[in-house]
Amino acid sequence: MAQSLEQALADFSPGLPFAVAFSGGADSTALLLACARRWPGQVRAVHIHHGLQNAADDFEAHCRALCLLLGVPLTVRRVQAQHAPGQSPEDAARKARYQALAEAVRTEWPEVQDVALAQHADDQVETLLIALSRGAGLPGLASMPAHWQRLGLHWHRPWLAVAGAALRQYVQSHGQSWVEDPSNTDENFTRNRIRARVLPALADALPAFRDTFARSAAHAAQAQEVLNEVAAQDLLRIGVPPRIEALQSLSRARQALVLRHWLRLHHASTPSTAQLHELLDQVAACTTRGHRLHLKVGQGFVGRDGAVLSYLS
Numbered sequence: 001m002a003q004s005l006e007q008a009l010a011d012f013s014p015g016l017p018f019a020v021a022f023s024g025g026a027d028s029t030a031l032l033l034a035c036a037r038r039w040p041g042q043v044r045a046v047h048i049h050h051g052l053q054n055a056a057d058d059f060e061a062h063c064r065a066l067c068l069l070l071g072v073p074l075t076v077r078r079v080q081a082q083h084a085p086g087q088s089p090e091d092a093a094r095k096a097r098y099q100a101l102a103e104a105v106r107t108e109w110p111e112v113q114d115v116a117l118a119q120h121a122d123d124q125v126e127t128l129l130i131a132l133s134r135g136a137g138l139p140g141l142a143s144m145p146a147h148w149q150r151l152g153l154h155w156h157r158p159w160l161a162v163a164g165a166a167l168r169q170y171v172q173s174h175g176q177s178w179v180e181d182p183s184n185t186d187e188n189f190t191r192n193r194i195r196a197r198v199l200p201a202l203a204d205a206l207p208a209f210r211d212t213f214a215r216s217a218a219h220a221a222q223a224q225e226v227l228n229e230v231a232a233q234d235l236l237r238i239g240v241p242p243r244i245e246a247l248q249s250l251s252r253a254r255q256a257l258v259l260r261h262w263l264r265l266h267h268a269s270t271p272s273t274a275q276l277h278e279l280l281d282q283v284a285a286c287t288t289r290g291h292r293l294h295l296k297v298g299q300g301f302v303g304r305d306g307a308v309l310s311y312l313s
Contacts, residue, residue: 003121003161005170009034012158018114019044019105021097022074024063024179027118030167031159033174035116036070044112046104048097049078055182062179075108077101102151113154119144120159120167121210125202126194128217133190135273142221163210230254231261240266241308244286255280267311269298283309 020035022028022045035043047063049056060076067074077100079093105112124143131140146160159167171178187193202209235258238246242262247255256276263269271279275297282293286304293304300313 005030005034005159005162005166008158008160008162009038012116012156014114014116014156015154017042017044017109017112018116019046019101019109019112020072020116021045021101021118022047022063022067023118023181024059024066025118025181026168026171026178027120027123027159027164029066029176029178030170031116031118032066032070032072033171033176036072041071043072044105044109045072045074046101046115047074047076048100049076050080050093050097055179059179059181062177066176073108075104077104098151102153105153114156115153116156116158118159118167119157120162120164121214122164122195122199124160124217125199125210125213126191128213129194129198130190138220138224138227141217142224143217145221161210161214227257228261231257234258235261235265239308241305241310243308244283244304245307247283247309248286252280252284255283259283263298263302263311267298267300267313269300269311269313271297 016039018035018039020028020032020043022032024047032043032045045063045067047060049060063076064074079096079100101115105115127143128141131143134140144157144160146157148155168178183189184192185196187196206212234250234254235242238250238258240262242259247258250258259276259279260271263271275295279295279297279302282295285291286293289306291304293302293309295302297311300311303310303312
């Protein structure tokens with residue numbers, strides 16, 4: 001059985017005061033209502049106005065009205081996320097949203113160190129299925145973490161084991177309404193197709209799928225933690241920037257692991273599977289001083305600078 005809302009809230013222990021990312025949808029409305037009731041006077045709300053839809057102004061008005069009713073301080077930030085070549089609009093919007101949330105909290109309430117987000121168990125399943133459909137490795141299969149640190153703040157997803165239907169029932173039981181984002185029914189988006197077509201079928205065939213899928217994601221996350229530790233140890237050995245000869249002493253699998261770690265940690269870049277395989281082939285071919293290397297990886301290029309690898313954005 002998926003976790004109940006009450007259990008999830010009991011397990012949630014943010015530092016006080018804290019902020020809630022409040023879109024006005026059912027999930028974040030449930031989060032704001034529950035948190036404002038449990039920690040009166042300790043909750044702040046941030047609404048991100050994307051400006052992507054005509055209804056965005058109505059979303060903001062709805063959020064302002066509910067926060068006024070609950071006595072929760074609200075700040076609104078407007079973002080216009082432009083995606084880079086090769087980047088999905090959804091990814092660009094997500095990154096812009098996190099940046100705007102962090103800036104709003106730091107500016108309005110410097111004492112706040114924790115931010116709560118409203119993704120729930122259905123969102124986690126959708127994330128896992130999207131990762132599987134893309135042939136993702138362990139980082140993708142680990143899906144969304146319940147707690148992490150980013151941009152100088154602690155981020156929480158207290159609803160991650162709670163079914164979306166339970167959140168909607170909670171909001172209705174308190175006589176409140178929420179806004180429906182029209183884009184959530186647009187099946188041109190993979191996530192929406194999964195929500196509309198796949199989740200109902202899974203519920204019929206595998207009633208406990210939310211719990212079992214969550215366990216698989218947790219196993220993947222645990223395994224990835226171990227691999228991250230191995231990659232960090234190997235990177236200490238081969239150096240930054242990576243020494244080619246030291247890199248070649250590792251197995252191909254560990255070369256792949258440490259190169260991904262180096263690119264992500266030091267250059268905020270993630271190679272595709274094809275790019276990584278080509279990079280490994282090029283590293284293996286670096287047996288003479290004259291061998292050159294210049295390969296597109298992520299948003300930049302990996303090259304050779306004498307005895308080490310270099311990265312140019």
